Amino acid sequence: MPVDARLNFTLQEYASRLHKTRQAMADREIDTLIVVDPSNLAWLSGYDGWSFYTHQCLIVPQHGNPLWWGRGIDAPGAIRTTWLDTEDILSYPDHFVQSDSCHPMDHLATTLIEMGLATGRIGVEMENYYFSAAAYQSLLKHLPDAALIDATARVNWQRLIKSEQEIEYMRGAARIVEAMHEHIYQIIEPGMKKSDLAAEIFATGIRGVDEYWGDYPAIVPLLPTGIDATAAHLTWDDSLLRAGDITFFEIAGCHKRYHCPLSRTISLGDPPEKYRKAEEAVLDGMQSALGYAKPGKLVEDVAIAFFDTLEKHGFQKDNRTGYAIGLSYPPDWGERTISLRRGDKTEWQAGMTFHFMPALWLDDGGLEITESIVITDSGYQRLTNVEQCLRIKPV
Amino acid sequence: MPVDARLNFTLQEYASRLHKTRQAMADREIDTLIVVDPSNLAWLSGYDGWSFYTHQCLIVPQHGNPLWWGRGIDAPGAIRTTWLDTEDILSYPDHFVQSDSCHPMDHLATTLIEMGLATGRIGVEMENYYFSAAAYQSLLKHLPDAALIDATARVNWQRLIKSEQEIEYMRGAARIVEAMHEHIYQIIEPGMKKSDLAAEIFATGIRGVDEYWGDYPAIVPLLPTGIDATAAHLTWDDSLLRAGDITFFEIAGCHKRYHCPLSRTISLGDPPEKYRKAEEAVLDGMQSALGYAKPGKLVEDVAIAFFDTLEKHGFQKDNRTGYAIGLSYPPDWGERTISLRRGDKTEWQAGMTFHFMPALWLDDGGLEITESIVITDSGYQRLTNVEQCLRIKPV
Numbered sequence: 001m002p003v004d005a006r007l008n009f010t011l012q013e014y015a016s017r018l019h020k021t022r023q024a025m026a027d028r029e030i031d032t033l034i035v036v037d038p039s040n041l042a043w044l045s046g047y048d049g050w051s052f053y054t055h056q057c058l059i060v061p062q063h064g065n066p067l068w069w070g071r072g073i074d075a076p077g078a079i080r081t082t083w084l085d086t087e088d089i090l091s092y093p094d095h096f097v098q099s100d101s102c103h104p105m106d107h108l109a110t111t112l113i114e115m116g117l118a119t120g121r122i123g124v125e126m127e128n129y130y131f132s133a134a135a136y137q138s139l140l141k142h143l144p145d146a147a148l149i150d151a152t153a154r155v156n157w158q159r160l161i162k163s164e165q166e167i168e169y170m171r172g173a174a175r176i177v178e179a180m181h182e183h184i185y186q187i188i189e190p191g192m193k194k195s196d197l198a199a200e201i202f203a204t205g206i207r208g209v210d211e212y213w214g215d216y217p218a219i220v221p222l223l224p225t226g227i228d229a230t231a232a233h234l235t236w237d238d239s240l241l242r243a244g245d246i247t248f249f250e251i252a253g254c255h256k257r258y259h260c261p262l263s264r265t266i267s268l269g270d271p272p273e274k275y276r277k278a279e280e281a282v283l284d285g286m287q288s289a290l291g292y293a294k295p296g297k298l299v300e301d302v303a304i305a306f307f308d309t310l311e312k313h314g315f316q317k318d319n320r321t322g323y324a325i326g327l328s329y330p331p332d333w334g335e336r337t338i339s340l341r342r343g344d345k346t347e348w349q350a351g352m353t354f355h356f357m358p359a360l361w362l363d364d365g366g367l368e369i370t371e372s373i374v375i376t377d378s379g380y381q382r383l384t385n386v387e388q389c390l391r392i393k394p395v
Numbered sequence: 396m397p398v399d400a401r402l403n404f405t406l407q408e409y410a411s412r413l414h415k416t417r418q419a420m421a422d423r424e425i426d427t428l429i430v431v432d433p434s435n436l437a438w439l440s441g442y443d444g445w446s447f448y449t450h451q452c453l454i455v456p457q458h459g460n461p462l463w464w465g466r467g468i469d470a471p472g473a474i475r476t477t478w479l480d481t482e483d484i485l486s487y488p489d490h491f492v493q494s495d496s497c498h499p500m501d502h503l504a505t506t507l508i509e510m511g512l513a514t515g516r517i518g519v520e521m522e523n524y525y526f527s528a529a530a531y532q533s534l535l536k537h538l539p540d541a542a543l544i545d546a547t548a549r550v551n552w553q554r555l556i557k558s559e560q561e562i563e564y565m566r567g568a569a570r571i572v573e574a575m576h577e578h579i580y581q582i583i584e585p586g587m588k589k590s591d592l593a594a595e596i597f598a599t600g601i602r603g604v605d606e607y608w609g610d611y612p613a614i615v616p617l618l619p620t621g622i623d624a625t626a627a628h629l630t631w632d633d634s635l636l637r638a639g640d641i642t643f644f645e646i647a648g649c650h651k652r653y654h655c656p657l658s659r660t661i662s663l664g665d666p667p668e669k670y671r672k673a674e675e676a677v678l679d680g681m682q683s684a685l686g687y688a689k690p691g692k693l694v695e696d697v698a699i700a701f702f703d704t705l706e707k708h709g710f711q712k713d714n715r716t717g718y719a720i721g722l723s724y725p726p727d728w729g730e731r732t733i734s735l736r737r738g739d740k741t742e743w744q745a746g747m748t749f750h751f752m753p754a755l756w757l758d759d760g761g762l763e764i765t766e767s768i769v770i771t772d773s774g775y776q777r778l779t780n781v782e783q784c785l786r787i788k789p790v
């Protein structure tokens with residue numbers, strides 16, 4: 001490791017992550033794992049940079065050092081941010097970038113052949129933004145002596161139970177998202193441009209709180225108002241807020257790539273009765289559901305309790321109502337492991353972290369009151385402390 | 396089109412884009428095109444939302460209406476933002492999301508079969524963040540009667556020459572990035588936290604200028620200092636700026652998803668002689684190079700002129716020195732068509748827009764002075780007006 005690399009975790013923690021990953025590889029008899037998910041790459045090596053728009057990976061052989069491989073101009077970033085030896089940082093020439101005559105994975109295949117890693121079972125993350133169909137085809141073509149094995153989310157599942165240091169970073173992110181919601185509530189008012197409000201949200205989030213500086217969340221703020229809030233993922237424009245508007249804020253604090261998402265909804269003036277009923281249903285459902293968020297219970301228990309309570313209140317919801325969180329890169333701050341829905345039979349264990357996301361999208365708007373949570377030995381703890389209700393800003 | 400959909404372009408412009416796309420399909424005898432690139436999806440249909448982290452596409456048959464297909468909770472967003480008829484907005488149930496037992500593309504295949512579109516030649520964007528290896532495998536498996544054809548960047552290339560309205564949005568983005576650089580120069584000083592500076596950059600960019608409200612750029616601000624600037628894509632932390640620091644700012648303004656990237660470098664106090672020489676080389680190279688940015692010349696002419704001039708000054712550069720720009724979504728603000736490098740024999744035409752990116756990464760830091768440009772009938776125009784030099788902030 002270069003002496004000035006700034007690692008977010010101890011070398012012991014990285015070694016333990018590598019060990020867990022190699023066990024998971026052994027379970028599937030994977031000889032070499034090609035890790036392209038930027039979150040997995042960071043978790044294993046420390047690598048951090050907005051370079052995932054070109055192909056890069058961590059090569060993890062069952063024995064020997066893992067190797068970073070990426071674009072030439074990004075190799076200095078790997079030297080600066082990982083614990084890897086400089087000689088284990090490999091790169092490809094720039095003519096491979098976004099070319100229609102060759103693919104960076106052609107170069108990776110050659111590299112694997114030269115290293116004697118081009119036989120046996122090679123794990124690849126088949127379902128990932130950063131492993132395109134063309135990337136797969138290149139490896140298939142150029143590694144005829146290897147069997148390519150689907151290793152989607154093999155590393156992600158190793159990340160499920162967080163270390164103390166990881167939870168500490170998430171608590172930092174929690175302080176940040178608290179500050180973001182507080183600031184929104186303070187400044188929101190009729191006549192304000194949505195884009196100005198978005199600007200304030202960004203600034204508060206990136207400035208951070210005390211020693212917890214703000215990193216960029218993997219999703220930009222979502223802040224749809226009124227009928228736009230019937231849609232789950234709209235961003236903003238320069239339309240003006242008006243008295244009576246109901247807006248949800250789906251945002252996250254982020255510190256050292258660790259996320260704490262939290263949504264709240266604000267009504268400018270008194271909301272219609274329908275939203276009061278929706279609020280009551282969501283809060284009642286949340287309370288019932290989180291009673292099942294503890295070791296020994298299953299992930300689906302939380303979801304089912306929520307859906308059942310919601311139904312008693314006359315609301316239907318069939319989409320997933322939360323997901324694991326932690327380290328992430330765009331375009332998703334979810335961990336892509338557990339999903340809070342029927343059929344997810346993962347058992348809760350202490351140290352798991354998730355975003356409980358009981359959003360209701362109605363016919364004329366949306367309501368989001370969510371919580372990010374860590375499982376403890378006996379139950380759960382909220383990571384944040386923000387008033388749990390449909391917030392009303394007097395106008 | 397629902398009456399309240401807010402389209403950024405006229406229906407005529409969308410119709411002309413669809414027509415061009417179908418011609419490009421016909422050139423390759425493609426019967427149906429599956430468009431997953433969010434930029435292409437937006438360009439053709441108007442669709443806008445941060446929903447690309449789950450699978451979605453525009454189905455473009457050679458005849459008949461194009462159809463939006465995506466996650467159920469995002470269908471209302473398609474209704475809100477596209478010119479498509481509501482009946483042409485299709486969705487899949489939530490249990491397909493991030494599941495290890497089924498894939499959303501299984502559902503798309505069924506949809507295509509039901510519509511009678513599951514035979515013939517189906518174009519797919521093989522090299523795209525949003526067309527994973529697993530997505531491809533699902534379609535291969537469930538569409539046995541179709542031939543899947545690589546249609547990577549077929550739509551992107553149709554976007555190369557911008558309409559007047561598109562250039563107008565990019566001029567808006569240019570005003571924004573000018574304001575961002577001006578603000579950085581005003582506030583940067585020794586003792587400032589990098590994260591506080593990043594917060595100000597975000598806020599200025601999202602607030603926008605006059606009627607040009609700020610949309611989120613497809614890449615977050617890159618602002619590495621000193622030795623960190625030997626790496627191309629590092630972001631920020633809370634380290635403090637010091638007198639003597641040299642920092643480059645690779646940022647973009649964005650308006651209605653149209654980008655104007657622009658990089659500048661600021662030295663806190665006088666820079667070392669080496670950086671003066673690098674500045675001179677870059678500016679001289681830029682001037683020589685841009686003489687070739689005009690109709691009749693080739694893209695590579697610009698790159699070669701730049702590399703040659705740089706060499707005369709004693710600097711070597713072999714990575715690409717720019718790329719087409721316009722409409723984009725994370726993780727890349729490039730258009731993924733032309734690359735300014737040897738071998739790109741595309742002819743310049745009026746209305747093309749690109750980011751000329753003559754960055755130099757040295758052994759102890761980096762220098763970026765770049766320009767975003769539109770090709771005119773007789774030459775080129777800079778989109779922005781920001782002092783073209785290594786800027787010095789007195790300390």
